[in-house]
Amino acid sequence: xxxxxxxxxxxxxxxxxxxxxxxxxxxxxxxxxxxxxxxxxxxxxxxxxxxxxxxxxxxxxxxxxxxxxxxxxxxxxxxxxxxxxxxxxxxxxxxxxxxxxxxxxxxxxxxxxxxxxxxxxxxxxxxxxxxxx
Amino acid sequence: xxxxxxxxxxxxxxxxxxxxxxxxxxxxxxxxxxxxxxxxxxxxxxxxxxxxxxxxxxxxxxxxxxxxxxxxxxxxxxxxxxxxxxxxxxxxxxxxxxxxxxxxxxxxxxxxxxxxxxxxxxxxxxxxxxxxxxxxxxxxxxxxxxxxxxxxxxxxxxxxxxxxxxxxxxxxxxxxxxxxxxxxxxxxxxxxxxxxxxxxxxxxxxxxxxxxxxxxxxxxxxxxxxxxxxxxxxxxxxxxxxxxxxxxxxxxxxxxxxxxxxxxxxxxxxxxxxxxxxxxxxxxxxxxxxxxxxxxxxxxxxxxxxxxxxxxxxxxxxxxxxxxxxxxxxxxxxxxxxxxxxxxxxxxxxxxxxxxxxxxxxxxxxxxxxxxxxxxxxxxxxxxxxxxxxxxxxxxxxxxxxxxxxxxxxxxxxxxxxxxxxxxxxxxxxxxxxxxxxxxxxxxxxxxxxxxxxxxxxxxxxxxxxxxxxxxxxxxxxxxxxxxxxxxxxxxxxxxxxxxxxxxxxxxxxxxxxxxxxxxxxxxxxxxxxxxxxxxxxxxxxxxxxxxxxxxxxxxxxxxxxxxxxxxxxxxxxxxxxxxxxxxxxxxxxxxxxxxxxxxxxxxxxxxxxxxxxxxxxxxxxxxxxxxxxxxxxxxxxxxxxxxxxxxxxxxxxxxxxxxxxxxxxxxxxxxxxxxxxxxxxxxxxxxxxx
Amino acid sequence: xxxxxxxxxxxxxxxxxxxxxxxxxxxxxxxxxxxxxxxxxxxxxxxxxxxxxxxxxxxxxxxxxxxxxxxxxxxxxxxxxxxxxx
Numbered sequence: 001x002x003x004x005x006x007x008x009x010x011x012x013x014x015x016x017x018x019x020x021x022x023x024x025x026x027x028x029x030x031x032x033x034x035x036x037x038x039x040x041x042x043x044x045x046x047x048x049x050x051x052x053x054x055x056x057x058x059x060x061x062x063x064x065x066x067x068x069x070x071x072x073x074x075x076x077x078x079x080x081x082x083x084x085x086x087x088x089x090x091x092x093x094x095x096x097x098x099x100x101x102x103x104x105x106x107x108x109x110x111x112x113x114x115x116x117x118x119x120x121x122x123x124x125x126x127x128x129x130x131x132x133x
Numbered sequence: 134x135x136x137x138x139x140x141x142x143x144x145x146x147x148x149x150x151x152x153x154x155x156x157x158x159x160x161x162x163x164x165x166x167x168x169x170x171x172x173x174x175x176x177x178x179x180x181x182x183x184x185x186x187x188x189x190x191x192x193x194x195x196x197x198x199x200x201x202x203x204x205x206x207x208x209x210x211x212x213x214x215x216x217x218x219x220x221x222x223x224x225x226x227x228x229x230x231x232x233x234x235x236x237x238x239x240x241x242x243x244x245x246x247x248x249x250x251x252x253x254x255x256x257x258x259x260x261x262x263x264x265x266x267x268x269x270x271x272x273x274x275x276x277x278x279x280x281x282x283x284x285x286x287x288x289x290x291x292x293x294x295x296x297x298x299x300x301x302x303x304x305x306x307x308x309x310x311x312x313x314x315x316x317x318x319x320x321x322x323x324x325x326x327x328x329x330x331x332x333x334x335x336x337x338x339x340x341x342x343x344x345x346x347x348x349x350x351x352x353x354x355x356x357x358x359x360x361x362x363x364x365x366x367x368x369x370x371x372x373x374x375x376x377x378x379x380x381x382x383x384x385x386x387x388x389x390x391x392x393x394x395x396x397x398x399x400x401x402x403x404x405x406x407x408x409x410x411x412x413x414x415x416x417x418x419x420x421x422x423x424x425x426x427x428x429x430x431x432x433x434x435x436x437x438x439x440x441x442x443x444x445x446x447x448x449x450x451x452x453x454x455x456x457x458x459x460x461x462x463x464x465x466x467x468x469x470x471x472x473x474x475x476x477x478x479x480x481x482x483x484x485x486x487x488x489x490x491x492x493x494x495x496x497x498x499x500x501x502x503x504x505x506x507x508x509x510x511x512x513x514x515x516x517x518x519x520x521x522x523x524x525x526x527x528x529x530x531x532x533x534x535x536x537x538x539x540x541x542x543x544x545x546x547x548x549x550x551x552x553x554x555x556x557x558x559x560x561x562x563x564x565x566x567x568x569x570x571x572x573x574x575x576x577x578x579x580x581x582x583x584x585x586x587x588x589x590x591x592x593x594x595x596x597x598x599x600x601x602x603x604x605x606x607x608x609x610x611x612x613x614x615x616x617x618x619x620x621x622x623x624x625x626x627x628x629x630x631x632x633x634x635x636x637x638x639x640x641x642x643x644x645x646x647x648x649x650x651x652x653x654x655x656x657x658x659x660x661x662x663x664x665x666x667x668x669x670x671x672x673x674x675x676x677x678x679x680x681x682x683x684x685x686x687x688x689x690x691x692x693x694x695x696x697x698x699x700x701x702x703x704x705x706x707x708x709x710x711x712x713x714x715x716x717x718x719x720x721x722x723x724x725x726x727x728x729x730x731x732x733x734x735x736x737x738x739x740x741x742x743x744x745x746x747x748x749x750x751x752x753x754x755x756x757x758x759x760x761x762x763x764x765x766x767x768x769x770x771x772x773x774x775x776x777x778x779x780x781x782x783x784x785x786x787x788x789x790x791x792x793x794x795x796x797x798x799x800x801x802x803x804x805x806x807x808x809x810x811x812x813x814x815x816x817x818x819x820x821x822x823x824x
Numbered sequence: 825x826x827x828x829x830x831x832x833x834x835x836x837x838x839x840x841x842x843x844x845x846x847x848x849x850x851x852x853x854x855x856x857x858x859x860x861x862x863x864x865x866x867x868x869x870x871x872x873x874x875x876x877x878x879x880x881x882x883x884x885x886x887x888x889x890x891x892x893x894x895x896x897x898x899x900x901x902x903x904x905x906x907x908x909x910x
Binding site for chain 3 (some may be wrong): 209210214243247360394397399402425428429432436438527531534538544569639641642644
Binding site (some may be wrong): 042044046047048049050051053057064066068069072073077080081084087088091092 | 431438446453454
């Protein structure tokens with residue numbers, strides 16, 4: 001259980017930090033981080049913040065029942081945005097897929113939401129066991 | 134092998150005939166899933182006569198019989214007070230289905246039994262398809278099906294529609310039941326009411342020589358005691374006012390005795406009976422209930438006023454990103470294919486110029502406009518159907534109902550309205566889920582004011598030229614004007630037209646379910662297809678009309694080049710109409726070229742920009758400088774507002790027509806023109822005062 | 825569960841005032857025939873036990889009844905459903 005809660009905190013923090021860096025970059029007009037690791041637009045910032053809040057709330061209330069619900073929703077949202085980004089990648093680079101090297105492809109798709117989405121999968125699988133008893 | 138022999142002998146007994154089967158049930162019990170499983174995709178959509186509610190019909194061969202399966206609207210009862218109930222009742226009475234399948238939710242069976250009782254009282258041949266038995270088990274609900282079968286004397290088949298479990302048995306039962314007589318059912322309403330029913334039945338029997346309504350006098354008597362408007366109308370039209378009068382007298386006596394409405398008394402009696410059934414045949418174990426438990430926990434988060442709202446906005450963002458951003462390459466592909474490849478194919482063919490122009494500029498353009506929507510619509514509907522099937526949208530409606538109520542709208546209108554910010558067309562189409570006519574009409578009235586993405590090119594162009602420093606603010610002000618106008622429209626129409634039609638809203642919140650991929654795909658494709666076919670034909674026709682009006686004029690045929698030649702175009706019918714309307718637009722300071730561009734803008738709002746380019750004799754590059762010389766910032770701003778508000782684009786108008794009907798479409802268009810003119814004028818006035 | 829309204833109601837108040845998490849029993853529905861019929865049809869009649877899941881006292885209410893299922897009711901409607909604590 002301890003591992004799960006720490007993992008939850010990690011994911012939550014990752015989303016929130018990523019959004020914060022994006023906002024700092026916008027307001028201070030500096031470039032701190034690689035664009036891969038940041039949300040790609042303002043809407044995604046809001047999305048990240050929401051997901052981050054859900055993960056962190058699940059961590060804070062980890063003894064209570066509502067924590068599971070919060071975590072479950074956060075996990076679904078992590079995976080949802082990952083899937084959308086994967087679809088985006090496939091549609092926009094149908095031509096690229098044939099011509100680029102494998103390294104280039106991996107570089108293009110390894111964006112933060114995909115990474116965090118992949119990281120959330122094991123946690124979701126673990127939760128399913130809990131839900132379906 | 135004995136069962137196989139039995140089955141084949143059953144098949145032989147069934148004669149070759151056409152059989153009608155109706156599928157009925159409460160909302161959210163899985164009727165569509167069963168319908169899809171039974172019809173295996175061989176279904177089509179029509180409208181119920183006289184109303185704009187969808188009617189799904191499918192054809193299957195069961196045994197030797199050719200069966201027409203009709204999907205009826207989801208209803209809780211059959212009292213003919215709401216449009217859905219009226220439709221179902223009319224179908225049952227007029228089309229006289231051989232068999233009626235009631236899809237019941239095993240998790241809340243008692244509530245479903247209310248409808249069962251009403252169906253049985255109509256002496257219909259009923260089969261209950263007890264759906265979601267797997268969920269009922271998880272919930273700790275145990276049903277003694279055999280006991281119920283013996284009590285109600287009708288077949289009850291447990292099924293899990295989305296997984297296809299029990300369907301075979303259901304089909305076998307259907308085949309068996311063809312040709313058998315219906316079971317009779319009589320609910321005892323208690324001494325006093327039964328006495329009243331007796332009296333009224335006698336009056337009916339003596340007054341009517343031959344009942345052609347297909348129901349017995351007992352059913353009619355019960356309906357009269359319940360003040361059933363439909364039955365009263367039917368009797369009136371047969372000149373049986375005396376029956377109505379006398380039964381009302383009996384009813385009033387009864388009500389005086391009990392100090393309660395007879396209808397309410399009868400409903401209570403029905404539920405007493407259901408309760409007795411429940412005690413005998415349904416057991417619940419409150420310690421299980423894992424399904425609702427989990428749903429409730431999720432709802433604590435999802436219906437929370439703050440975090441719930443944040444989640445919804447995030448999901449909306451994702452939906453928009455998927456349907457409008459991610460699919461752009463696909464839309465681009467279609468556009469390139471049509472506007473370049475096929476277009477050139479037609480243009481360089483050996484056909485006479487007028488034909489090739491008709492095909493290329495009118496028909497092809499029209500078809501192109503329709504097809505270009507497909508990627509957006511498909512992904513948008515996939516997303517919405519997915520969210521709808523999980524049950525999440527009911528929670529969204531709850532989140533917003535507090536505010537939409539002040540406008541006289543149910544919270545369910547929020548999703549279509551927000552979709553309108555992406556594109557009005559799918560927004561209009563998704564109002565289908567807003568059952569009640571009033572809610573739906575109001576939403577459809579409001580949606581065209583939601584500034585869609587097609588209006589952005591106009592804003593971008595004008596703000597680039599006139600408002601470079603405040604681009605974002607000005608564009609946002611457009612969205613703001615749109616939303617405010619929508620709200621004003623709601624308040625206006627609420628008080629004017631739809632006065633006194635507010636009924637408190639009651640919305641079912643189904644337990645969260647993982648949607649079946651098949652059901653989501655089928656639903657989405659159905660919606661896209663309906664747009665393509667119905668709206669598509671209207672759009673192509675309108676394009677042809679506009680094309681004719683552009684390449685011909687008072688002098689006659691101008692030639693296909695008129696579409697890109699400002700001089701020729703100025704002699705077309707469209708130009709003539711625009712010049713005719715010029716004096717009307719004098720207060721706004723617009724000349725006929727702007728009016729003509731707005732007319733072309735009916736095709737699609739982005740076309741206003743390219744039309745301006747053509748009519749002012751500039752290429753799209755030269756347009757900015759031409760605009761600078763012809764407009765002031767104020768008139769530019771007012772033009773932006775006008776394009777936002779003036780009419781829905783062709784595709785939206787076509788969608789409105791297919792959803793609500795021609796009359797309302799024309800009302801909406803006229804209303805929008807008036808509002809657009811008014812607001813634009815007001816903007817000019819205010820602007821002149823400020824500046 | 826019994827659908828009879830039962831004894832004289834002492835502490836009866838509108839559903840819209842009930843706190844989240846409480847379980848109450850419907851005593852009477854104060855409304856026109858149409859309203860009463862619609863609630864009755866789905867099993868929300870006098871005697872029915874309902875659990876209040878969401879209520880911020882200003883807007884719609886989410887309630888649950890084991891027989892009828894979970895429903896959200898508009899604020900105006902919730903004010904017309906008179907309940908007593910169990």
